[in-house]
Amino acid sequence: MSSPKTHKEWERELLELEDFIAKAREAARKEAEPKSREALEAKIEDLEKGRDKFIDVMYSNLGPWEKVLIARAEKRPYTLDYVQALFSEYVELQGDRRGFADNAIIGGPALFNGQPVMVVGHQKGRNIQERQFRNFGMAKPEGYRKAIRLFDMAERFRMPVISFVDTPAADPGVESESRGISEAIAAAIMKMFELTVPTVAVVIGEGGSGGAIGIAASNRVLMLENSVYSVIPPEGCAAILWRMPERGPDASKALKLTAASALEYGLIDEILPEPKGGAHRSPVETFATVKEAIEKHLGALQKLSPEVVKTDRYDKYRGMGRFEIAEG
Amino acid sequence: MNTKAPANSEAFLQCINCKKILFSIDFEQNLRVCNYCGHHHRLSAATRIAWTFDEDTFEELDTELRSGNPLEFPDYVDKLHAAEAKTKRFDSVVSGRAKLEEMPVSVAVADFNFMGGSMGSVAGEKITRTLERAADEQTPAIIFCASGGARMQEGLLSLMQMAKTTAAAQRCAEAGVPYIAVFTDPTMAGVLASYASIADVIVAEPRALVGFAGTRVSKQAGVSKVPDDFQTAEFCLKHGMIDRIVPRKEMRDTLASLVRTLGGHALSAYAANGGKK
Known part of the structure; x- marks a missing residue:
């Protein structure tokens, strides 16, 4: 696999996940039904935990090219x-x-x-x-x-x-x-x-x-x-x-x-x-x-x-x- | 000028610029300048020293300094060994004391044959010591530059040689000791953007390549169209970046005049000190 050439490319999956979370947040905000909103928010929390783990993995042991x-x-x-x-x-x-x-x-x-x-x-x-x-x-x-x-x-x-x-x-x-x-x-x-x-x-x-x-x-x-x-x-x-x-x-x-x-x-x-x-x-x-x-x-x-x-x-x-x- | 007999036994050679065939004897007598097109061919540090300073006055110093491979950069050791075998030296810069028309000078001469004259820790250290000796002993500094730039294989250590050598040049200026740089083919990049460009006086050999960004680097940065004389000594003269272009046969006289005039005050102090400090 060839190395990513930009930071955006390297973070692509993470950015997609962050984008998805943002959209889910927006949906939760608009949700009028309290029960559904709670369920959505719980899901979002899970997603955020997943994102944090993702960041942890990506940003631990960075190689010199990733730092560039x-x-x-x-x-x-x-x-x-x-x-x-x-x-x-x-x-x-x-x-x-x-x-x-x-x-x-x-x-x-x-x-x-x-x-x-x-x-x-x-x-x-x-x-x-x-x-x-x-x-x-x-x-x-x-x-x-x-x-x-x-x-x-x-x-x-x-x-x-x-x-x-x-x-x-x-x-x-x-x-x-x-x-x-x-x-x-x-x-x-x-x-x-x-x-x-x-x-x-x-x-x-x-x-x-x-x-x-x-x-x-x-x-x-x-x-x-x-x-x-x-x-x-x-x-x-x-x-x-x-x-x-x-x-x-x-x-x-x-x-x-x-x-x-x-x-x-x-x-x-x-x-x-x-x-x-x-x-x-x-x-x-x-x-x-x-x-x-x-x-x-x-x-x-x-x-x-x-x-x-x-x-x-x-x-x-x-x-x-x-x-x-x-x-x- | 004490010209030497031809180093090689070949009777003829070809000018690398105009490609005309030259007699070796004429070529050597003409200080390796082409009789037809005036191209100044590159000189080894030893030849440069022999042709510039008073006969047998050069005292080489700092010969113990040798490049290691601090970054464990791929293939660097092989390149160093090849360059050492080729030049019989440990690095691209030769430094020491010499006399020029009997005036004491602190001298460094770069040799392009050693990894393109590139500046790593050793070259930076020798240039720094040359300028520090000049400041401490009140002897004018003369540095012949010939370099593709900083030595990539020593990474950031090489970049820091730019700061180190420049600091030493600043010390020289503060000590009231003149520093003269001679740009020979090529004087580029990290060397040009540090100690070379802040000399009190800069002279260059005709048509020497002088510039900041090497072709492959500037191409990478998207620079395409350039003037015909781009990055030559003549381009630098036209744009006010150097003082004079001096043909090789006039170099010794020009340097001596500069040392006598700009260095007059420092040399009096040197004499009053009874020679060396």
Whole structure:
């Protein structure tokens, strides 16, 4: 059997069951006869128990490819959902001040528990228009240059930076190459290492290679349980290795792109558990988890002096890598 | 420039670009640039070092670093062994100290022959050490890039080398030490989007392939129509992404001038320190 290609496809049977339950609920609501209604409701309860079991089975022991699908799910909370839930007085700032504006990276100042912070994140869209407007979450150079502006302001006004990472990759098109997508990403990473204010990044969906690290080189990096973080999209890896992009599921295993692997290799600080059935089944619970984690890490970082915040970040990345020492 | 005798015994060879037949002796004397079309053929790290820095001044460091297979990625060990056998090296980057017209420099040179010059943990570590040595010792850094990008076989560890090397470049900038990057064919993806693009000065060899997304990756993302000069050094120059295109025969002189001017202040500090720190 071939692997499902989308989250919807993977969850198809579960979605059908949920749909059926919703319809049964509607029917029960309309049922005037109390006895029949009770009988219907009892049936619905059974169905719901069955659904919960189904979710349990589906979401226990998820493989890397299933995580890729969940991380990309269109129902998953996106950056602006977190912004709305976790912050107040968010004012979105736009433009790179060099002639261009990007809608795949968003950001601006906000209050987090009453404290000023700078929020930066990738934003995806949920329908065709939104997806096009957000360029599928693939930022162009101007997105990273806007992020650099926000990082600069954060430093100037002593605001911690909270990044939300959710991108398949940076935009690979001709326009982006013409305007220096590589330089924009590199300069954004470099800027993050100049900061003396604490920085916390949360990978909420797809951590897609250079496009992700461009806003994620932070003091602390957290990953939601079902998010992924990878040097290359699995399909791209399969295209290069085997010239078969359809072998993405195989590549996803080899790339070790799950949160558990990232933690094992010392590349992230914490895995944030998701509610049963994934972040999208209970966004409110997810927001609470993320909020609590940011509070904890930000709190610890804010005890450090600005200079130590900076060296802490340098030392963290300085230690990343695995190699052997040859004899002789 | 200390050109060497032809490495191979073949008397003739074919330009990989224009396909014309060249005399090996002429080709070597012309620094492996085609006499007809000017195509700059790729160089090994050893040849690049011999042709760029003062004779016998290169002191190779970090030679003990060797790639493992941290992810247990399929076929990676075989690829590493083949690359080690082919290049007689442990990884794609050669690093150390050298002199350029008697000025001390911190140097890293990538070798495309080793798994396409890709950056995994070892390459990232060597680039980082090169930039850190430059900052610590007040010696200008020169890095010759030649890479297809991050090494997929080391997964996220490779991606993090982008952050690590960039952080080291930032430290170099803060230390007031100039860092010069030379883009040779090819300079791509994860390498281009990290330490390569934030050098103080970027020069490139003519017609070097320079870009963010490899063809197979961008095709996967639906990019089809591209300009003729797309992802070349010339395209980058036109769009303001690099400082100059420098032919191979002028490279040494250009780098020396940059080190003497931009590195003047750092080198005074180096001299005042009595040489090495």
